[in-house]
Amino acid sequence: MNRRRLLLLAALAAGAYVVAAWTVAPGFFDGFAPPQPYRWLNPPAGVKNAGTPASGSAQFKVAANGQVDPGTVFTGEDQPQASLSVIPGAFQPPSDRSSVTVSIRPAASYPAPSGLQCVTNVYLVTSTSPLVKDALITLRFSDAVPAPSDVYRAPESGGGWTKIGNSGASAPFYISTRTTSLGYFAGCFPGEAGKTASGVRVGGSQTLPVIAALAILLVLVGGIPLAMLRRRGATEEGEEGPNPTRTGGRP
Amino acid sequence: MRPALVRTAPALRPFGLAAAAIGIEFARVLAMRRMPVPGALAGGGALLLLAAGTPASRLGLEPGRLGPRLLGTCALAAVLLLPAAVRWTGQPPLTGWFAVAAVVVAAGEEIAFRGVLFAALEDALGPAAAVAGSALAWTAAHAMAHPAAFLPAVLAAGLLLGLWRLAVRDLAAPIAAHALADLAL
Numbered sequence: 100m101n102r103r104r105l106l107l108l109a110a111l112a113a114g115a116y117v118v119a120a121w122t123v124a125p126g127f128f129d130g131f132a133p134p135q136p137y138r139w140l141n142p143p144a145g146v147k148n149a150g151t152p153a154s155g156s157a158q159f160k161v162a163a164n165g166q167v168d169p170g171t172v173f174t175g176e177d178q179p180q181a182s183l184s185v186i187p188g189a190f191q192p193p194s195d196r197s198s199v200t201v202s203i204r205p206a207a208s209y210p211a212p213s214g215l216q217c218v219t220n221v222y223l224v225t226s227t228s229p230l231v232k233d234a235l236i237t238l239r240f241s242d243a244v245p246a247p248s249d250v251y252r253a254p255e256s257g258g259g260w261t262k263i264g265n266s267g268a269s270a271p272f273y274i275s276t277r278t279t280s281l282g283y284f285a286g287c288f289p290g291e292a293g294k295t296a297s298g299v300r301v302g303g304s305q306t307l308p309v310i311a312a313l314a315i316l317l318v319l320v321g322g323i324p325l326a327m328l329r330r331r332g333a334t335e336e337g338e339e340g341p342n343p344t345r346t347g348g349r350p
Numbered sequence: 351m352r353p354a355l356v357r358t359a360p361a362l363r364p365f366g367l368a369a370a371a372i373g374i375e376f377a378r379v380l381a382m383r384r385m386p387v388p389g390a391l392a393g394g395g396a397l398l399l400l401a402a403g404t405p406a407s408r409l410g411l412e413p414g415r416l417g418p419r420l421l422g423t424c425a426l427a428a429v430l431l432l433p434a435a436v437r438w439t440g441q442p443p444l445t446g447w448f449a450v451a452a453v454v455v456a457a458g459e460e461i462a463f464r465g466v467l468f469a470a471l472e473d474a475l476g477p478a479a480a481v482a483g484s485a486l487a488w489t490a491a492h493a494m495a496h497p498a499a500f501l502p503a504v505l506a507a508g509l510l511l512g513l514w515r516l517a518v519r520d521l522a523a524p525i526a527a528h529a530l531a532d533l534a535l
Contacts, residue, residue: 105517113429116506120433123499311435314428
C-alpha cells in the first residue's frame with residue numbers, strides 16, 4: 100500500500116474520530132476517569148441533568164482521649180459531588196460524649212449569591228457540634244460548565260457569600276479548600292448570574308482552544324512550504340534523471 | 351538482556367504483548383482509583399518497560415526528521431483536540447504531578463501499543479494487522495476507564511495514530527500529540 104493511500108485512510112480515520120468524539124462529552128481522559136454526569140438540583144440552561152443530587156451523613160465518635168474522631172462525609176454518588184474531611188478534634192466534643200453527626204445535603208433555598216456565577220449545586224453542611232478546627236471541603240463540578248475559580252461559603256443563619264479560596268484540585272473536576280465554619284458551600288466565580296454557560300468564560304481556561312488553533316496554524320504555515328519543497332525536489336530529481344548514487348548504479 | 355516476552359516465537363509475541371499491555375492498563379486504572387498520580391506513573395513506567403531491548407528504529411523513534419515530526423504532532427493534536435475545542439467550556443488543563451503522570455502514561459501507551467505491539471504484529475501478520483490489532487488492543491485497554499460510548503472515539507483515534515505510524519514510520523508525533531491531548535483535556 101503506498102503512502103498516499105495510507106494518508107487517505109488516516110484522513111478517513113480522523114473524520115471518524117471527529118464524528119465519534121462529537122457524540123460524547125468533551126474529553127480524552129486516558130485513565131483519568133471521565134467524570135460521571137453531574138447531578139443538578141437546578142441545571143443551568145441547556146445542560147442535561149443526570150438526576151437528583153444525593154445527600155450524605157456520617158457520625159464521628161468521641162475517642163477515649165476526649166477528641167472527636169477524624170473522618171470524611173461524602174454525598175452518595177459514585178463520584179461524590181461534595182465531601183467534608185476533618186482531622187482529630189475538629190469538632191467540639193458533646194458534653195454527653197455522644198457522637199457528632201455531620202450532614203451534607205443539596206440546598207434548594209439559600210442566600211442569593213450576588214455578583215457570583217455558581218457552577219455547582221449549593222450544599223448545606225451541618226453538624227450537631229460546632230467546628231473548632233479547619234475542615235477540608237471538596238466539591239465536584241461538571242464538565243459541561245465553566246470551572247469555578249473558588250469555593251464560596253454563606254452562613255446558615257443568613258448573610259452574604261464569602262470567598263474561602265481554592266487550595267488546588269485533588270483530581271480533575273474537583274475543587275477543594277479549607278473552611279473554619281460550616282454553612283452553605285458552592286463553587287463559583289465572580290460574574291453576573293443569568294449568563295449562559297457558553298457565554299461565560301471568566302472562570303475557565305482557554306488553553307485547549309488556543310492549543311488547537313496553534314496546531315492548525317502550524318500545520319498550515321509549515322505544511323505548505325514543506326509540500327512545495329518536496330514537490331520541487333521531486334521535479335528536479337525527475338529532470339536530472341536517475342541519481343546513480345541513490346539507485347546504486349555505477350557512475 | 352532481552353526480556354523473555356521479547357524472545358518468544360514471533361507468531362505468539364503479539365498476543366503476549368497485547369495481553370501484557372492490556373493487563374498493565376487495567377492494573378493502572380485500578381491503582382489510580384486509590385492513588386491517582388503514583389498509579390499513573392507506575393502504570394506508564396510498566397508500559398515503557400515493554401519496549402526494553404527493542405531498538406529505537408523498530409519503534410519509529412530513530413533520531414532526525416524534526417520538521418515532519420513537528421508538523422505531524424500539530425496535525426494529529428489538532429484532530430484529537432478539535433471536537434472538544436469547539437465545545438470548550440473552560441476546564442483547566444492538568445498541572446503539576448497530574449501533568450507529569452499524563453505525559454508518562456501517553457508515552458507508555460504509544461510505545462507499548464504503537465511501538466512494540468505494532469512492530470510485533472507487523473512482523474507476524476503484516477501492516478494491516480499491525481494498524482488494526484494495535485488499535486483494537488488499545489481500545490480494549492481503555493474499556494475499564496471509559497464508558498462504552500467513548501470507545502468508538504478511542505478506536506478511531508487508535509486507527510489514526512496507527513496509520514500515521516505506518517505511513518511515516520514515526521512514533522514521535524503520536525507520542526507528542528497524545529500527550530498534548532491528555533494534558534489539555
